[in-house]
Amino acid sequence: MSNQPKHTLTLIPGPIEFDDAVLESMGHPSISHTTTGFAEVFGETLKLLRTLFFATDKKSQPFLLAGSGTVGWDLAGTNLVENGEKVLVLNTGFFAEAWGNSLRALGAEVTEIKPEIGDVPDMAEIEAALKANKYRAITITQVDTSTGVLTDVKKIAELVQRVSPETFTFVDGVCSIAVEELRFDDWKLDFVLTGPQKGIGAPAGLSISFASARAIEFLNTRKTPTGAYFLDMKRWIPIMQAYEGGKPAYFSTPAIQNVYALRTSLQQYATSASSVEQRWKENAKVSDRVKNEIEGLGLKLVATSRSHGAHGLSCVYLPEKVQLGDFLGEMLKNNIQLAGGLVQPVANRYFRIGHMGVSAFKYGHIDYLLEVLPKVMAQLNK
Amino acid sequence: MSNQPKHTLTLIPGPIEFDDAVLESMGHPSISHTTTGFAEVFGETLKLLRTLFFATDKKSQPFLLAGSGTVGWDLAGTNLVENGEKVLVLNTGFFAEAWGNSLRALGAEVTEIKPEIGDVPDMAEIEAALKANKYRAITITQVDTSTGVLTDVKKIAELVQRVSPETFTFVDGVCSIAVEELRFDDWKLDFVLTGPQKGIGAPAGLSISFASARAIEFLNTRKTPTGAYFLDMKRWIPIMQAYEGGKPAYFSTPAIQNVYALRTSLQQYATSASSVEQRWKENAKVSDRVKNEIEGLGLKLVATSRSHGAHGLSCVYLPEKVQLGDFLGEMLKNNIQLAGGLVQPVANRYFRIGHMGVSAFKYGHIDYLLEVLPKVMAQLNK
Numbered sequence: 045m046s047n048q049p050k051h052t053l054t055l056i057p058g059p060i061e062f063d064d065a066v067l068e069s070m071g072h073p074s075i076s077h078t079t080t081g082f083a084e085v086f087g088e089t090l091k092l093l094r095t096l097f098f099a100t101d102k103k104s105q106p107f108l109l110a111g112s113g114t115v116g117w118d119l120a121g122t123n124l125v126e127n128g129e130k131v132l133v134l135n136t137g138f139f140a141e142a143w144g145n146s147l148r149a150l151g152a153e154v155t156e157i158k159p160e161i162g163d164v165p166d167m168a169e170i171e172a173a174l175k176a177n178k179y180r181a182i183t184i185t186q187v188d189t190s191t192g193v194l195t196d197v198k199k200i201a202e203l204v205q206r207v208s209p210e211t212f213t214f215v216d217g218v219c220s221i222a223v224e225e226l227r228f229d230d231w232k233l234d235f236v237l238t239g240p241q242k243g244i245g246a247p248a249g250l251s252i253s254f255a256s257a258r259a260i261e262f263l264n265t266r267k268t269p270t271g272a273y274f275l276d277m278k279r280w281i282p283i284m285q286a287y288e289g290g291k292p293a294y295f296s297t298p299a300i301q302n303v304y305a306l307r308t309s310l311q312q313y314a315t316s317a318s319s320v321e322q323r324w325k326e327n328a329k330v331s332d333r334v335k336n337e338i339e340g341l342g343l344k345l346v347a348t349s350r351s352h353g354a355h356g357l358s359c360v361y362l363p364e365k366v367q368l369g370d371f372l373g374e375m376l377k378n379n380i381q382l383a384g385g386l387v388q389p390v391a392n393r394y395f396r397i398g399h400m401g402v403s404a405f406k407y408g409h410i411d412y413l414l415e416v417l418p419k420v421m422a423q424l425n426k
Numbered sequence: 427m428s429n430q431p432k433h434t435l436t437l438i439p440g441p442i443e444f445d446d447a448v449l450e451s452m453g454h455p456s457i458s459h460t461t462t463g464f465a466e467v468f469g470e471t472l473k474l475l476r477t478l479f480f481a482t483d484k485k486s487q488p489f490l491l492a493g494s495g496t497v498g499w500d501l502a503g504t505n506l507v508e509n510g511e512k513v514l515v516l517n518t519g520f521f522a523e524a525w526g527n528s529l530r531a532l533g534a535e536v537t538e539i540k541p542e543i544g545d546v547p548d549m550a551e552i553e554a555a556l557k558a559n560k561y562r563a564i565t566i567t568q569v570d571t572s573t574g575v576l577t578d579v580k581k582i583a584e585l586v587q588r589v590s591p592e593t594f595t596f597v598d599g600v601c602s603i604a605v606e607e608l609r610f611d612d613w614k615l616d617f618v619l620t621g622p623q624k625g626i627g628a629p630a631g632l633s634i635s636f637a638s639a640r641a642i643e644f645l646n647t648r649k650t651p652t653g654a655y656f657l658d659m660k661r662w663i664p665i666m667q668a669y670e671g672g673k674p675a676y677f678s679t680p681a682i683q684n685v686y687a688l689r690t691s692l693q694q695y696a697t698s699a700s701s702v703e704q705r706w707k708e709n710a711k712v713s714d715r716v717k718n719e720i721e722g723l724g725l726k727l728v729a730t731s732r733s734h735g736a737h738g739l740s741c742v743y744l745p746e747k748v749q750l751g752d753f754l755g756e757m758l759k760n761n762i763q764l765a766g767g768l769v770q771p772v773a774n775r776y777f778r779i780g781h782m783g784v785s786a787f788k789y790g791h792i793d794y795l796l797e798v799l800p801k802v803m804a805q806l807n808k
Contacts, residue, residue, distance in 0.1 A: 059456050074444050076765070247456075249683070273500050273531040299681070
């Protein structure tokens, strides 16, 4: 078979395969975290993140911490919601639901809107909920990695501003940033979090987020202390501002090598608004191609409509007679690691493909996948 | 000059210079965090950490999270101390004091014992404090990176067990693990935290800690919920136990490449109790050599006695006529990055040298430092 890869390709919806230059940056020699040299690298990374998030308004505050995507949930729930306040959670899958659980653990009172698996939340239902109660925040998981459902952040943010403008709009962009359109400033979002290991294309180990001016203001006016230390946004603001100005500052040692790798990846496509927009378009093109092939094989996507299908991954129901373990095993024999389903009760009835980053745009991994997939499916479907 | 290095040597007390093989592991190709392959790597890393911490009792629970050393403070303060409970903090420097601040932020009532700069806490004073109040925990910063003071963890842990056995013994081992003697099980410690970027010899980006059986039991008997999510130890226990058994589990995506690098470093010296003990001895030897040279130059250490001087770093007062900026600048001209002081009011009167890991044992960086240091000192002291 052509394109046979040298190592097992990680074509799950993250961590994705990384660019060689990004992996090389992970091996950057040691450097003191309090030197101007490193502060400048950190500062450049924050500026590239502003471009990526369309958060160039200086009042929008980036946070880049050692941690994971989950840490972003904690930052939101710890800092921007007070104990006992209400949060409206749009539950479009395993991760959207887990965010709700994190908010509950951190003290919020959570109400869920939960569409059928594969569907998006109903706008009228959101509007009714926002009118019935005063919510501190609404959470939107732009792409739920478990279902491949893309939720319309822009439309929902507009609705919030119309019917409940005091409610914060929180967005989980873990599986969407650098893949789906998101404009932090223009859409008036209050908190967006992500991790580096999906669309962004750098190894896991960092928490990346932006808070709006009014979210930062809330930190000064909230009635109770956050009760946090590492997760206290107020402790990080002067550090991030110093770094962004190219000046060293210290609160807690950053994941230095991971920051170098993140910068290398962002330098490849996040240097201007138009190059980020170009990447969204390219992601959509690759996604269409994969989904066309999948539907051409007679397979059904978990997302109930193409219009709300994510562009960085595809979640696909297996034919009835094919077992998930058999399918993943056969793909693995062809050096392709895919992921199983996550949402009950259908978790063992579907699989997930990630088609982001270098696999989609540079190294031909998706070409190879699209050669292998029909053969394996035909073999198992016999 | 012989030994002239090719790049600026980071000879601060962490992050230290890394082994080439460790940096190479940071560039490990992508792998799914939920494969058996990665679970086995994670599991092996946890077992090596057990050897390093002398925490081989299966009831002692390791935690390896994406994050930083600071996250260990948060784990202790969030999980093992309830709101309003008393903690006795032994303040031997900037980091010991910051740990106290973190405990206050997380809701504890902190009492400090603060010796003179460079000195260790008085045992009689600790005993009196433990008898006067019921403390949930005592914190010991085994080596304070700001002063180079080594506190006698074993002796204090014995005292706690004698006069206040219900008090937890917490240890910050950020600048001591893999350098100073520490025996988690034998010394009956309750929580020890560290990071990878100092004695351990791997890049920053991970939080490493161990909790005792009774600390874990406390999680089930505490009167109030932790109010935490990412920092909730109970959520991590099943994940760590699965990994240690070589089985995949998921709560939050680990810093995969950092775990590979940590494993590589641990494989070099933490494969048996005797090889860890050997490393402690070697560290002491290198430290003695550096401190002899320093005192031979007529310079004074911040630690007021060799008997409580740390073995992984040396904090050294400058001669009166030498300015800190001038000294660090001259060292930098010789491709050596050292660190300034941190503790007020003497922060600008001393400098800090890290002599851990490959710089001490493998790449001859300390030999080079000991060539440069007298020349720079003579030049500035003219």
